[in-house]
Amino acid sequence: xxxxxxxxxxxxxxxxxxxxxxxxxxxxxxxxxxxxxxxxxxxxxxxxxxxxxxxxxxxxxxxxxxxxxxxxxxxxxxxxxxxxxxxxxxxxxxxxxxxxxxxxxxxxxxxxxxxxxxxxxxxxxxxxxxxxxxxxxxxxxxxxxxxxxxxxxxxxxxxxxxxxxxxxxxxxxxxxxxxxxxxxxxxxxxxxxxxxxxxxxxxxxxxxxxxxxxxxxxxxxxxxxxxxxxxxxxxxxxxxxxxxxxxxxxxxxxxxxxxxxxxxxxxxxxxxxxxxxxxxxxxxxxxxxxxxxxxxxxxxxxxxxxxxxxxxxxxxxxxxxxxxxxxxxxxxxxxxxxxxxxxxxxxxxxxxxxxxxxxxxxxxxxxx
Numbered sequence: 001x002x003x004x005x006x007x008x009x010x011x012x013x014x015x016x017x018x019x020x021x022x023x024x025x026x027x028x029x030x031x032x033x034x035x036x037x038x039x040x041x042x043x044x045x046x047x048x049x050x051x052x053x054x055x056x057x058x059x060x061x062x063x064x065x066x067x068x069x070x071x072x073x074x075x076x077x078x079x080x081x082x083x084x085x086x087x088x089x090x091x092x093x094x095x096x097x098x099x100x101x102x103x104x105x106x107x108x109x110x111x112x113x114x115x116x117x118x119x120x121x122x123x124x125x126x127x128x129x130x131x132x133x134x135x136x137x138x139x140x141x142x143x144x145x146x147x148x149x150x151x152x153x154x155x156x157x158x159x160x161x162x163x164x165x166x167x168x169x170x171x172x173x174x175x176x177x178x179x180x181x182x183x184x185x186x187x188x189x190x191x192x193x194x195x196x197x198x199x200x201x202x203x204x205x206x207x208x209x210x211x212x213x214x215x216x217x218x219x220x221x222x223x224x225x226x227x228x229x230x231x232x233x234x235x236x237x238x239x240x241x242x243x244x245x246x247x248x249x250x251x252x253x254x255x256x257x258x259x260x261x262x263x264x265x266x267x268x269x270x271x272x273x274x275x276x277x278x279x280x281x282x283x284x285x286x287x288x289x290x291x292x293x294x295x296x297x298x299x300x301x302x303x304x305x306x307x308x309x310x311x312x313x314x315x316x317x318x319x320x321x322x323x324x325x326x327x328x329x330x331x332x333x334x335x336x337x338x339x340x341x342x343x344x345x346x347x348x349x350x351x352x353x354x355x356x357x358x359x360x361x362x363x364x365x366x367x368x
């Protein structure tokens with residue numbers, strides 16, 4: 001495998017390689033990393049906020065956990081953006097000599113191809129996958145924090161000189177994404193959400209409205225959506241299935257044009273009971289208001305316990321990571337000339353700042 005072929009398939013140029021061998025990031029590479037960082041920093045924080053909002057819009061433990069997952073993904077994207085942007089500013093190049101390996105991942109409707117060298121994995125085309133020989137030894141130049149591949153050359157060329165200013169390897173880069181910190185952050189958020197939901201659990205406070213049914217719409221898909229419209233109200237109410245009421249309710253289509261009394265939990269538009277003439281059709285929550293308290297408290301407790309486990313897992317990950325670095329005779333990747341960082345305090349403060357801002361937003365939303 002010659003150098004031009006590597007450049008063609010792995011998308012870099014002679015100018016990039018020349019700059020990288022001198023320990024510098026090329027101008028074009030800086031621009032690409034800066035853009036990758038900017039769009040992630042634009043998308044990541046709003047995604048995390050949306051996740052927080054989702055956790056506050058429900059009392060269902062599964063939906064809470066989905067919201068926490070969205071928040072975690074937002075934090076991940078934000079941190080990745082931070083890593084790309086700092087790599088473009090600091091412009092430190094790390095390098096390692098290793099084997100080029102190919103990996104194929106089959107999805108349900110697509111197939112993805114990757115080239116892997118040391119700590120770096122780069123998505124490639126099917127043509128590159130077919131043409132690149134696996135198992136050849138190469139020199140890899142990469143950005144340590146975001147693990148972006150900068151350039152590659154066959155290992156039979158001269159090694160870069162040790163006195164060049166190469167940056168830390170990705171295992172020791174202070175701005176490298178640490179999943180343990182993300183896990184701790186999301187766990188802390190989930191613990192607050194779970195405790196908040198459990199402590200504010202309360203019984204149903206039924207309120208009734210006497211009206212006439214104007215229309216009913218039922219949509220069937222992966223799930224059934226029900227919308228009941230009443231006179232002089234542009235909004236809609238959400239009934240449960242007919243079998244959820246005691247006694248079993250008549251078809252909601254048959255209620256169009258009829259006078260009814262609708263009962264909902266105060267502040268909600270979910271129909272927990274309704275009366276037609278002298279007959280009351282009621283759900284369990286209307287008949288037993290205290291069951292709502294048990295439901296909300298149980299869901300909050302589930303979210304809190306799972307979040308606490310996430311925090312414990314993250315703390316264990318941090319301790320294991322620091323222990324591995326303490327006993328390592330040399331960095332996991334990279335030659336002996338790689339510089340060891342003095343501390344990872346900067347990364348910790350950034351993740352802590354993101355966590356505090358997210359928690360502050362949560363407190364503001366819960367008091368609106």
